[in-house]
Amino acid sequence: MMDDVILKVEAITKTFPGVKALDDVSFDIRRGEVHALVGENGAGKSTLMKALAGLHKPDSGQIVYQGVPTEVAGPLDARQKGILLIHQELSLSPELSVAENIYLGAWPTNRFGVLKKRELRRNASAALEALGCGFGPDVRVGTLSVAMQQMVEIARAEAFSANVVIFDEPTASLTDTEKDQLFHTIRGLKARGVGIVYISHKMDEIFDITDRITVLRDGQVQGTVETGETDLNHVTRMMIGRTLDSFFVKAKPEFGAEVLRVDGLSKHGHFRNVSFSVREGEVLGLYGLVGAGRSEVVETIFGVRKADDGKLFWKGSEIDLPTPRQSIDMGMALVPESRKEQGLVLMMGGRENTSLPHLRLFSELSLMNRTKELATFEKYRSALSIKTTGPDQAVSQLSGGNQQKFVLAKWLCADPKLIILDEPTRGIDVGSKSAIHKLIAELAEQGLAVIVISSEMPEVLGVSHRVLAMSEGAVVAAFEEGNMSEENLIDAVSHHQGEAAAA
Amino acid sequence: MGQTINGLLRRHGLLLAFLVFLGGVAVNADAFLTLGNILDVLRQVSITGMMALGVTFVVLTGRLDLSVGSMLTLLTVIVVDQHNVAGPFLAIVMTLLAGLALGAFNGLLVGFVGLNSLIVTLAMLSFLQGLVLFYSGGSNVNIANAQETWFKVFGRGDFLGLPVPVIVFLMGAVIAGFVLQFTTFGRRIYGVGGNETASIFSGIDARWTVFWAYVVSGLTTGVAAIIMGSRVMGAQNTIGQGYELTVLAGVILGGTSLLGGSGSIWRTVIGISMLGFIQNGLLLLGFAYYVQWLVTWAVIIIAVWIDLGAKRGRIFA
Ligand SMILES: Nc1ncnc2c1ncn2[C@@H]1O[C@H](COP(=O)(O)OP(=O)(O)OP(=O)(O)O)[C@@H](O)[C@H]1O
Ligand SMILES: [Mg+2]
Numbered sequence: 001m002m003d004d005v006i007l008k009v010e011a012i013t014k015t016f017p018g019v020k021a022l023d024d025v026s027f028d029i030r031r032g033e034v035h036a037l038v039g040e041n042g043a044g045k046s047t048l049m050k051a052l053a054g055l056h057k058p059d060s061g062q063i064v065y066q067g068v069p070t071e072v073a074g075p076l077d078a079r080q081k082g083i084l085l086i087h088q089e090l091s092l093s094p095e096l097s098v099a100e101n102i103y104l105g106a107w108p109t110n111r112f113g114v115l116k117k118r119e120l121r122r123n124a125s126a127a128l129e130a131l132g133c134g135f136g137p138d139v140r141v142g143t144l145s146v147a148m149q150q151m152v153e154i155a156r157a158e159a160f161s162a163n164v165v166i167f168d169e170p171t172a173s174l175t176d177t178e179k180d181q182l183f184h185t186i187r188g189l190k191a192r193g194v195g196i197v198y199i200s201h202k203m204d205e206i207f208d209i210t211d212r213i214t215v216l217r218d219g220q221v222q223g224t225v226e227t228g229e230t231d232l233n234h235v236t237r238m239m240i241g242r243t244l245d246s247f248f249v250k251a252k253p254e255f256g257a258e259v260l261r262v263d264g265l266s267k268h269g270h271f272r273n274v275s276f277s278v279r280e281g282e283v284l285g286l287y288g289l290v291g292a293g294r295s296e297v298v299e300t301i302f303g304v305r306k307a308d309d310g311k312l313f314w315k316g317s318e319i320d321l322p323t324p325r326q327s328i329d330m331g332m333a334l335v336p337e338s339r340k341e342q343g344l345v346l347m348m349g350g351r352e353n354t355s356l357p358h359l360r361l362f363s364e365l366s367l368m369n370r371t372k373e374l375a376t377f378e379k380y381r382s383a384l385s386i387k388t389t390g391p392d393q394a395v396s397q398l399s400g401g402n403q404q405k406f407v408l409a410k411w412l413c414a415d416p417k418l419i420i421l422d423e424p425t426r427g428i429d430v431g432s433k434s435a436i437h438k439l440i441a442e443l444a445e446q447g448l449a450v451i452v453i454s455s456e457m458p459e460v461l462g463v464s465h466r467v468l469a470m471s472e473g474a475v476v477a478a479f480e481e482g483n484m485s486e487e488n489l490i491d492a493v494s495h496h497q498g499e500a501a502a503a
Numbered sequence: 504m505g506q507t508i509n510g511l512l513r514r515h516g517l518l519l520a521f522l523v524f525l526g527g528v529a530v531n532a533d534a535f536l537t538l539g540n541i542l543d544v545l546r547q548v549s550i551t552g553m554m555a556l557g558v559t560f561v562v563l564t565g566r567l568d569l570s571v572g573s574m575l576t577l578l579t580v581i582v583v584d585q586h587n588v589a590g591p592f593l594a595i596v597m598t599l600l601a602g603l604a605l606g607a608f609n610g611l612l613v614g615f616v617g618l619n620s621l622i623v624t625l626a627m628l629s630f631l632q633g634l635v636l637f638y639s640g641g642s643n644v645n646i647a648n649a650q651e652t653w654f655k656v657f658g659r660g661d662f663l664g665l666p667v668p669v670i671v672f673l674m675g676a677v678i679a680g681f682v683l684q685f686t687t688f689g690r691r692i693y694g695v696g697g698n699e700t701a702s703i704f705s706g707i708d709a710r711w712t713v714f715w716a717y718v719v720s721g722l723t724t725g726v727a728a729i730i731m732g733s734r735v736m737g738a739q740n741t742i743g744q745g746y747e748l749t750v751l752a753g754v755i756l757g758g759t760s761l762l763g764g765s766g767s768i769w770r771t772v773i774g775i776s777m778l779g780f781i782q783n784g785l786l787l788l789g790f791a792y793y794v795q796w797l798v799t800w801a802v803i804i805i806a807v808w809i810d811l812g813a814k815r816g817r818i819f820a
Contacts, residue, residue: 345694347764
C-alpha cells in the first residue's frame with residue numbers, strides 16, 4: 001500500500017505577513033487516485049499546491065516525491081519532474097501557438113539555440129491526440145475558448161509524462177458539456193496511474209470524481225476521508241464547523257414598479273434583439289452556456305460596451321445608452337464576470353477598491369473621507385466574512401474567493417436600485433455561497449431589482465423569480481414560476497443550438 | 504537581529520548604498536558637505552524636481568512624458584522673452600498657460616485619441632525643440648534688466664536662509680503629494696494606472712484622468728521654466744536638453760513603477776534628490792560632466808534590479 005504513494009507532503013508550514021497560510025500540513029497523493037482538497041476561501045488550498053509546484057518556498061517541512069525528499073525549484077522544474085499545476089487562473093501566452101504553449105519554457109532547440117519546430121509540432125500533436133482535442137498544434141491560443149485553453153494546459157501532462165496533476169478550480173468557467181469532457185480526461189489520466197489533486201468548491205463534482213477528500217481549515221488539515229465513506233454534511237461540517245441547509249431561499253415575490261426595460265438591444269456579431277424588463281423586488285435569472293452573450297448584454301446596458309440598436313427605459317422613461325458613470329449615479333451596479341481584469345485594482349487594498357466606483361460618495365469637496373471608507377470596509381469585511389489582514393492589504397494577496405467578496409462589497413456599498421451579478425459565486429466556498437444566495441434574496445426583499453447571470457442551473461433556478469435562457473446572442477425562451485425546471489432550461493438551450501447548427 | 508539587518512538591507516539597500524556613496528564623496532571632497540554646496544544641489548534639484556512632480560502623475564497612470572525637456576526649453580524662452588516684452592507678471596502667467604496648453608495637447612493625443620504615450624511625447628519632444636528655434640529665430644534671449652527685476656527672486660532669492668526655488672519645489676511636492684493621497688483625482692490616477700479596465704467598470708473616465716495627468720505635468724514644467732529663467736536670467740535654445748531623462752530617472756530611482764498604479768510623490772522627491780547629489784558628487788570628485796550620464800543610468804539599472812531582485816527573491820529571471 002505504501003509504495004502506492006507518489007507524493008507526500010510532510011509538515012509544511014508557510015507564513016505570509018500576518019497570516020499562517022499553511023500550518024504543519026501533511027497529506028499524500030497515491031498513484032491513480034483523484035484526491036480532493038476542499039476548504040473555505042483562504043483556507044490555504046492554492047498556497048499548498050503552489051508549494052508543490054515550486055511557486056512558493058515553504059518555511060519548513062518537506063516534499064517527498066517518489067520516495068525521495070525533493071526540492072522543487074520552480075514551476076518549470078516541477079513540470080520537468082512530472083508535477084503539473086493547472087492554475088485557478090489560466091496562465092498561457094495568448095499570442096503563441098498551442099504547441100509553443102505546451103512546451104513553454106522548455107522548447108526543444110538544436111545546438112545553436114534554434115527552435116526545432118518540426119519536433120515541437122510532432123510532440124505537441126501526439127499530446128493533443130492522446131487527449132482527443134479537437135484542435136491542432138498551430139492554432140494561436142488567444143483564439144481558443146477557456147475550456148480549450150485548459151486542454152492545452154492538460155496536454156502538458158502528456159507532454160511531460162506527469163505523475164502528479166493538480167487542478168485548482170478547473171470547472172469555474174466551463175459549461176456542463178465541457179465539464180463532462182474534462183472529467184473524461186481526468187479519468188483517463190487516473191487510469192494511467194497519474195496521481196491527481198482536485199480543488200473545487202462544487203461539492204457535487206467532489207463526490208462525483210474523487211476517491212479521497214482532505215479538508216483544510218485555516219491552514220490546518222482537518223482530516224482525510226474516503227469519498228465513498230462520507231457524505232456532504234460531514235465534509236461541510238469539517239470545512240466550516242456547521243452544516244448547511246441546502247435549500248435556496250427565494251425572495252418573497254412582491255414586485256413593485258419596473259426599474260429597467262430593455263427593448264430590442266442588438267450588437268452585430270454579439271447579440272441581437274434582446275428584450276426584457278425587471279421590477280423592484282424581482283430577481284431575474286439569465287441562464288445560458290458560457291459564450292451565450294449574457295455578459296455582453298449586461299455590459300452594454302451598464303455602458304462599458306456600445307450597442308448598434310435598441311432602447312433602454314429606466315424607471316419607465318426612455319434614456320440614452322448610459323456611460324458607466326451615469327449608470328452608477330442612476331443606481332445601477334454591475335458585478336463583472338472577471339474579478340482580476342474587470343473587478344479589482346489588485347495593488348489596492350480592500351478599502352480603496354470598495355470606494356472606487358463611488359468616489360463622490362466617499363468624499364467632501366474632492367477630499368477622500370477615510371473614516372467613512374474604513375467604516376464601509378469594516379462593515380463588509382464582517383458582513384461577507386472576508387479574510388484579509390487589514391484595509392490596505394493589497395487584494396492581490398487574497399485568495400480567489402475573498403477577492404470576489406470585495407467585488408461584491410464595492411457594488412453593494414452604495415445602495416443600488418438595480419444590481420446585475422455576473423457569475424457572483426464563481427470560486428466562492430459553500431458557506432459563503434449560501435450566504436450570497438441569502439443576500440440576493442434580502443436585497444430583492446428590500447426592493448432592489450436583481451439580475452443574476454449564472455451557468456449553474458440550480459443556482460439560477462434557486463434564486464430567480466423568472467429566468468431567461470440565452471443562446472448564441474439571443475433570448476430563446478422565458479420561464480416563470482410554473483414552468484421553471486432544469487429540463488425546460490436544458491431543452492431551450494440545447495434545442496436552439498441544434499437548430500442553429502442545422503441552419 | 505540578523506534577520507532584521509538582512510531585511511533592512513533588502514528593503515533599504517539602495518538608500519544604504521547611497522549613504523555609503525555620500526560618505527565616500529565627503530571624505531574625498533571637502534566642499535561636498537558644506538552648507539553652500541548642499542543648497543546648490545537643492546537649487547539644481549528644484550528644477551528637475553518640480554518637473555518630476557508632474558511626470559509622476561503621468562507615470563502613475565502607466566504612461567510616459569518625454570516631452571518635458573523641450574517643453575522646459577520652450578517655456579523658459581517664452582518667460583524670458585515675454586519678460587522683456589510684457590513684464591514679469593504677464594510673462595509668468597503666459598508661461599503657466601502655455602505649460603497647461605502643451606500638457607493638454609499631450610493629454611488629448613494620449614487620453615482621447617488613444618495614441619501610445621511614448622510616441623506622442625517623443626514626437627512632442629522634437630516638435631517643441633523645432634518650435635523653440637522657430638520662436639527664437641535661433642538666437643539666445645536674455646533678460647534685459649536682470650539686476651532690477653523682482654523676477655529674479657524665483658531662481659536666486661533666499662527666504663529664511665533657504666533658496667526660494669527649493670521652497671517652491673517643496674511646496675509643490677507637498678501639494679502634489681496631498682492631491683495624490685487625499686483627493687478623488689489622486690485615487691482615479693492610481694485606479695487607472697493599477698487597472699484601467701477595472702477603473703472603467705467603476706465608472707472612472709480613464710480618458711479624462713490621463714488628460715489631467717498630462718496637464719499637471721505641463722503645469723509643473725511651466726513652474727520649472729520660471730525658476731530656470733529666473734536663475735539663468737536668459738534662455739539658450741538647448742537649455743532643457745536631456746532634462747526629460749533626468750526627470751524620468753529620478754522618478755524611477757524613487758521606485759515609482761513604470762507600469763503604473765504604484766509609487767508616490769515622496770518617492771520622487773527622494774529619487775530626484777539622490778540623483779542630484781550623485782551628479783554633484785561626481786563633479787566634485789573631478790569627473791567630467793558626461794560621466795554623470797554613464798553613472799546615472801548605471802545607478803538606475805542597478806536600482807531597478809535590486810528592487811526586482813528583492814521582490815522575487817532571486818537575482819536573475
Ligand atoms: N502572496 C501572498 N501574500 C500574502 N498572503 C497571501 C499570499 N498568497 C496567499 N495569501 C494568504 O494565504 C491564505 C490562503 O490563501 P489561498 O490562496 O491558499 O486560499 P485558497 O484555499 O486557495 O482559497 P480560495 O478557495 O478562495 O481560492 C489567505 O489568507 C491569503 O490571503
Ligand atoms: Mg485558491
